[in-house]
Amino acid sequence: xxxxxxxxxxxxxxxxxxxxxxxxxxxxxxxxxxxxxxxxxxxxxxxxxxxxxxxxxxxxxxxxxxxxxxxxxxxxxxxxxxxxxxxxxxxxxxxxxxxxxxxxxxxxxxxxxxxxxxxxxxxxxxxxxxxxxxxxxxxxxxxxxxxxxxxxxxxxxxxxxxxxxxxxxxxxxxxxxxxxxxxxxxxxxxxxxxxxxxxxxxxxxxxxxxxxxxxxxxxxxxxxxxxxxxxxxxxxxxxxxxxxxxxxxxxxxxxxxxxxxxxxxxxxxxxxxxxxxxxxxxxxxx
Amino acid sequence: xxxxxxxxxxxxxxxxxxxxxxxxxxxxxxxxxxxxxxxxxxxxxxxxxxxxxxxxxxxxxxxxxxxxxxxxxxxxxxxxxxxxxxxxxxxxxxxxxxxxxxxxxxxxxxxxxxxxxxxxxxxxxxxxxxxxxxxxxxxxxxxxxxxxxxxxxxxxxxxxxxxxxxxxxxxxxxxxxxxxxxxxxxxxxxxxxxxxxx
Numbered sequence: 001x002x003x004x005x006x007x008x009x010x011x012x013x014x015x016x017x018x019x020x021x022x023x024x025x026x027x028x029x030x031x032x033x034x035x036x037x038x039x040x041x042x043x044x045x046x047x048x049x050x051x052x053x054x055x056x057x058x059x060x061x062x063x064x065x066x067x068x069x070x071x072x073x074x075x076x077x078x079x080x081x082x083x084x085x086x087x088x089x090x091x092x093x094x095x096x097x098x099x100x101x102x103x104x105x106x107x108x109x110x111x112x113x114x115x116x117x118x119x120x121x122x123x124x125x126x127x128x129x130x131x132x133x134x135x136x137x138x139x140x141x142x143x144x145x146x147x148x149x150x151x152x153x154x155x156x157x158x159x160x161x162x163x164x165x166x167x168x169x170x171x172x173x174x175x176x177x178x179x180x181x182x183x184x185x186x187x188x189x190x191x192x193x194x195x196x197x198x199x200x201x202x203x204x205x206x207x208x209x210x211x212x213x214x215x216x217x218x219x220x221x222x223x224x225x226x227x228x229x230x231x232x233x234x235x236x237x238x239x240x241x242x243x244x245x246x247x248x249x250x251x252x253x254x255x256x257x258x259x260x261x262x263x264x265x266x267x268x269x270x271x272x273x274x275x276x277x278x279x280x281x282x283x284x285x286x
Numbered sequence: 287x288x289x290x291x292x293x294x295x296x297x298x299x300x301x302x303x304x305x306x307x308x309x310x311x312x313x314x315x316x317x318x319x320x321x322x323x324x325x326x327x328x329x330x331x332x333x334x335x336x337x338x339x340x341x342x343x344x345x346x347x348x349x350x351x352x353x354x355x356x357x358x359x360x361x362x363x364x365x366x367x368x369x370x371x372x373x374x375x376x377x378x379x380x381x382x383x384x385x386x387x388x389x390x391x392x393x394x395x396x397x398x399x400x401x402x403x404x405x406x407x408x409x410x411x412x413x414x415x416x417x418x419x420x421x422x423x424x425x426x427x428x429x430x431x432x433x434x435x436x437x438x439x440x441x442x443x444x445x446x447x448x449x450x451x452x453x454x455x456x457x458x459x460x461x462x463x464x465x466x467x468x469x470x471x472x473x474x475x476x477x478x479x480x481x482x483x484x
Binding site: 040041044045048049051052055056059061062063064065066067102103104105115117145147150164167168171172175178179180182229232233234235236237238239240241269270271 | 287307309346347348349351360361362363365366368389390391409411412413414415416417418419420435436437450452454462463465466467469470471473474477478481482483
């Protein structure tokens with residue numbers, strides 16, 4: 001039986017772990033980058049990041065003061081009976097985590113300027129629900145920072161511009177962004193769909209652990225190509241120069257309308273935080 | 287890349303001796319101000335009890351926690367400094383801070399103001415909020431908390447070896463960001479040529 005309090009406890013823990021601990025795949029990439037950097041200043045920045053990861057872990061403190069906007073991605077089985085309960089519990093979990101962790105109150109109404117100080121507000125929380133085969137549910141907590149989000153972009157290219165145009169836009173945008181999104185970053189890129197779908201795919205691409213590649217060989221090849229090119233720009237950690245600008249490039253795609261070529265890029269800072277809560281068919285946290 | 291330990295109030299000679307690429311650690315008074323706080327301070331002048339001469343100005347919106355009436359810093363990495371670009375030259379005309387701390391660097395307006403007023407801009411690693419909190423130490427006072435809220439308020443800290451900070455824009459017109467911008471533009475051009483994208 002779904003126990004609301006237990007789920008909220010698990011979600012609050014997810015929100016806490018999400019901002020305090022980095023997933024091991026991310027830390028490992030940063031450590032490798034530190035070993036491979038040759039510039040003193042770049043190494044110093046990566047060392048500070050690694051020290052910060054250890055300190056946040058040891059003292060249970062948020063890694064970054066920008067604890068983000070709390071995005072949720074729910075993958076629910078067609079036969080999972082407690083989706084409405086989960087949806088109703090998520091805002092309560094956010095409110096509790098904001099007070100307890102604490103999380104920085106980060107939601108401001110664009111029209112009134114009001115910050116409700118609980119990380120909720122009009123049309124919040126932002127929960128993306130995907131229905132899949134099965135009878136359980138996976139809830140991914142994804143706290144998204146503002147500085148990196150500011151460097152995200154959407155380009156509605158013509159089919160004639162195509163992939164060459166996309167590569168050009170992505171590399172130009174990264175040169176412009178430089179250290180502003182707290183490099184080294186992870187890039188989520190979405191091709192195809194309408195404008196909204198391309199952006200959603202780009203964000204979903206960020207949920208994949210670092211080191212995993214797209215299962216389609218052509219797509220994986222472009223991930224690798226863009227990763228090499230972005231790192232050749234020379235922005236480096238915090239934009240102070242160096243060979244580590246991207247920790248990963250993840251691409252997801254769908255079909256496009258023959259008249260369009262949508263390309264979306266979502267930028268994620270090195271503090272690539274995510275946490276997962278899984279529920280079984282009985283609504284029990286597993 | 288020389289390393290220095292600085293104590294506030296920091297004097298003119300110390301600042302003039304710093305070069306882009308040097309590493310500094312600051313002990314003493316460091317206060318936060320983001321966009322809103324810059325605008326308030328420019329309008330109101332120094333709050334009572336805060337003489338900014340020789341201090342560190344930190345672009346930061348921290349997470350703070352109050353326990354038994356005492357404020358403590360939880361996580362306090364730098365915010366993107368470029369948002370303050372249009373405000374900073376006026377700020378330096380009015381106040382005597384000696385080190386601006388932030389991330390991402392600032393533009394030509396601030397670079398000129400740094401040279402005019404003998405001030406340096408130093409980078410703290412973005413996102414390293416827990417590490418920053420450790421160096422910032424005790425909260426001495428807070429201003430504009432009611433009006434601006436937690437991230438935008440002016441928090442005054444008694445820092446202890448706050449760093450490492452990279453002097454990325456010095457008082458002699460040098461900016462590591464301008465250097466990297468020129469380099470990355472040239473690199474991008476070469477990448478486009480190699481890939482036939484130009």
